[in-house]
Amino acid sequence: MQTRDEKKAQTRKSLMDAALSLTGNGSNFSSISLREVAKNAGVVPTSFYRHFTDMEELGLNIIDDLGLMLRKLMRTARQNEDYFDALAKSSVEFYANYVCTHKNYFYFMEQVKTGGTPTLRKAIRKELKYFANELVSDVRPLKNLANIDDADLDILCQLIVETVFENTIDLLDQAEVDPRYIETYTEHTLKKLRLIWLGAIAWRS
Amino acid sequence: MQTRDEKKAQTRKSLMDAALSLTGNGSNFSSISLREVAKNAGVVPTSFYRHFTDMEELGLNIIDDLGLMLRKLMRTARQNEDYFDALAKSSVEFYANYVCTHKNYFYFMEQVKTGGTPTLRKAIRKELKYFANELVSDVRPLKNLANIDDADLDILCQLIVETVFENTIDLLDQAEVDPRYIETYTEHTLKKLRLIWLGAIAWRS
DNA sequence: TATTTCAGTCAACGCTTGTACACTAAAATA
DNA sequence: TATTTTAGTGTACAAGCGTTGACTGAAATA
Numbered sequence: 087m088q089t090r091d092e093k094k095a096q097t098r099k100s101l102m103d104a105a106l107s108l109t110g111n112g113s114n115f116s117s118i119s120l121r122e123v124a125k126n127a128g129v130v131p132t133s134f135y136r137h138f139t140d141m142e143e144l145g146l147n148i149i150d151d152l153g154l155m156l157r158k159l160m161r162t163a164r165q166n167e168d169y170f171d172a173l174a175k176s177s178v179e180f181y182a183n184y185v186c187t188h189k190n191y192f193y194f195m196e197q198v199k200t201g202g203t204p205t206l207r208k209a210i211r212k213e214l215k216y217f218a219n220e221l222v223s224d225v226r227p228l229k230n231l232a233n234i235d236d237a238d239l240d241i242l243c244q245l246i247v248e249t250v251f252e253n254t255i256d257l258l259d260q261a262e263v264d265p266r267y268i269e270t271y272t273e274h275t276l277k278k279l280r281l282i283w284l285g286a287i288a289w290r291s
Numbered sequence: 292m293q294t295r296d297e298k299k300a301q302t303r304k305s306l307m308d309a310a311l312s313l314t315g316n317g318s319n320f321s322s323i324s325l326r327e328v329a330k331n332a333g334v335v336p337t338s339f340y341r342h343f344t345d346m347e348e349l350g351l352n353i354i355d356d357l358g359l360m361l362r363k364l365m366r367t368a369r370q371n372e373d374y375f376d377a378l379a380k381s382s383v384e385f386y387a388n389y390v391c392t393h394k395n396y397f398y399f400m401e402q403v404k405t406g407g408t409p410t411l412r413k414a415i416r417k418e419l420k421y422f423a424n425e426l427v428s429d430v431r432p433l434k435n436l437a438n439i440d441d442a443d444l445d446i447l448c449q450l451i452v453e454t455v456f457e458n459t460i461d462l463l464d465q466a467e468v469d470p471r472y473i474e475t476y477t478e479h480t481l482k483k484l485r486l487i488w489l490g491a492i493a494w495r496s
Numbered sequence: 497t498a499t500t501t502c503a504g505t506c507a508a509c510g511c512t513t514g515t516a517c518a519c520t521a522a523a524a525t526a
Numbered sequence: 527t528a529t530t531t532t533a534g535t536g537t538a539c540a541a542g543c544g545t546t547g548a549c550t551g552a553a554a555t556a
Contacts (some may be wrong), residue, residue, distance in 0.1 A: 089524090090522085090523050090524070090531095090532075090533075092480075094532090097533075097534080112319035112408070112409060114319065114322065114406055114407070114408075115406075116319035116320065116321060116322045116406075117321045118323040119512075119513060120514065120515095121512075121513065122512095123516080123548095129533095129534070129535095130534065130535055130536075131513095131514080131515085132515080132517095132534080132535075132536085133533070133534050133535080134532070136532080136533055137517085137533095140514090158442040160531065163389075169555075183330075196406075197405055197406040198406070198407060199405060200401040200402055200404060200405055200460045201319055201320075201321075201402040201403070201405060201406020201407070202319070202406070203317065204317060204464065206523080207464065208464075211461070228466075238383070238482065241479055241482050241483060241486075241510095242486065243481075244479075245454065245483045245486065245487075248454070248455075248457045248458075249450065249453070251452050252457055253453075255404075255405045256416070259409065259412065259413075260355060268508080274446055274449075277443065277446050278446060278449075278450045280343070280490075281446075281447065281450065281487060281490035281494060282450075282486060282487060282490055282492060282496075283490070284489070284490035284493040285485075285486035285487055285488070285489035285490030285491075285493070286490075287321060287493075288489040288490070288492075288493055288506080289486060289489060290499090294553080294554090295503075295552085295553050295554070298503075298553095299502090302503075302504085303556080314500065320500090324542075324543060324544080325543080325544065325545095326542075326543065327542095334503095334505095335504065335505055336501070336508075336543095336544080336545090337504080337505075337506085337545080337546090337547095338504050338505080340545085341502080341504070342503095343504055345544090375503070376513080
């Protein structure tokens, strides 16, 4: 058996997983009901309130988890030494596979990024900004980029992050139909990043 | 007075406008109800069925309108002779202002692009692809791009379109708080496009 | 002018929704 | 061991939902 706190944490996770699995299966987060989530988590509706005040709070908690995931992902990608050259194949491939093995989270993210409530949108944006900032500090030391000032470097990194994330929804949609789409996505994204990279090298602030 | 057809068309427009105004005011398209839309359009719920079979069909019709709008927008932008150089300031500025004067449509688009039902998502993607294809045929003749083959040119134009659209949601959110954000958006987007453009010139397929 | 068509109305249905409240039983605490 | 705390249950309710079918009255048609 387990302690009371452990059991509570487990139910909490069930609720969050239920929401993710619903969004992952085509429902829109903002249209799924508290009751659906509770039912899917194998719990009575009123139990929901022991964990979250409403669906938005649940959403914010999912975003927290997502943030942790993304940071972990980045940390791993960084350990690939040819990082920047994170325009290198392995990183994008790694990302694509990561997305496909965490579909529900990424469906959720894509959905909420532009379709969630303003609060949720803002929370997602914060995570992406964090991501871009990390990239900045990784990339700043590179000699190729000596001609880019700090403000422009921010924009460059934003563009890179956006480009990687932008087509995630396509990746999710298409990969379900045809797993080989992962390669297409990787190839296309790679080309886009190389293009940006070429531009960055030629850039003079 | 008006003919019957005119009156019907008018109600139909009211319904579509109602949906747009609801999504524009923070509601998510997939969570607004047929009844809300009808009420907002000043019409009884059952009247809805005289025009659309369900909310998804209404959504598809909005997307059709949106497509027309975007094509008109592009046609206008094209008449600016320094077009590519549509990396030129005026085009992005024009786009930013266009977005701000058609907020509801663009809120709807951003929301549905990644957060709508699969059918609606696909419909939006088709419109964006159309947009990118137009760009391709405009850009192909340019001498700067002689070193890019057709497949890569597609990707380049995709990237350009994505980059312009990607931050539309920020533009909408922020411009409501502070109208001067339009300039920030324009400036940032412009830099991103110039970066991409530099990359494109340096590219060798 | 007489008849048909049909956009919009009205009332009613069976469901689902979020939330309030009182309850239970087992774990935590004293 | 006796008491308190609390995650999860069960019932209940008012409000909103999508959709049905029969109705109305003015515009379109014959």
